[in-house]
Amino acid sequence: MRSRLLSLWPFVGLALVILLVPIPFNSTPVTHELTMTATQFAFDPPVLRVRQGDRIRLSLQAGDVVHGFYLDGHDIAVRVEPGISQQVEFVADQVGKFRYRCSVSCGTLHPFMIGELVVGPNLVLARAIGLMLVALAAILLYLWRFPPREPGHNL
Secondary structure, three states, rough: HHHHHHOOOOHHHHHHHHHHHOOOOOOOOOEEEEEEEEEEOOOEEOOEEOOOEEEEEEEEEEOOOEEEEEEOOEEEEEEEOOOOOEEEEOOOOOOOOEEEEEOOOOOOHHOOOOEEEEEEHHHHHHHHHHHHHHHHHHHHOOOOOOOOOOOOOOO
C-alpha cells in the first residue's frame, strides 16, 4: 500500500508547481486604441478587457446629451459633450475589475449607467485546467500500475 501512495508523490509535486509558480503571459505591454460612446443610459462597449501593464488610449464620445466618465481606482474623470471627443490615456497597472460610470446626471436611469474595466489574465481558470489534467494523469497511472483486483483474491 505504501508503494502505491509513493507513486503519487510526483503528481502532488506537479500540482504544487501549478498552484504556486507564476504563469508567464505576454510580458510586453500593448497599447489599446479604443473608442467609447456614451448614450442614455449605457456605455458602448460595456466591458473593456486588457492585461496588467497595457496602455489604454480611450476616445470618449457622447451620443445624445452631456455625459461624464469616471474610472474607479484610477482617478480619471472627464466631461464629454455631444460632438466633442475627449481623449483619456492611462496604464492599467492594477489587476482586478474596475467600474466606470457616468459622472454627470444625464436622466432618470443615470445611476445605472456603468461599465467595467477588467485587467489581467484569468489565472484561476488556467490553474484549474492544469490541476484537472494532473489529477487525470495520476488516476490513469495509478489504475494502470495497480489494476483493481477481483473480490476474494488474496493480496
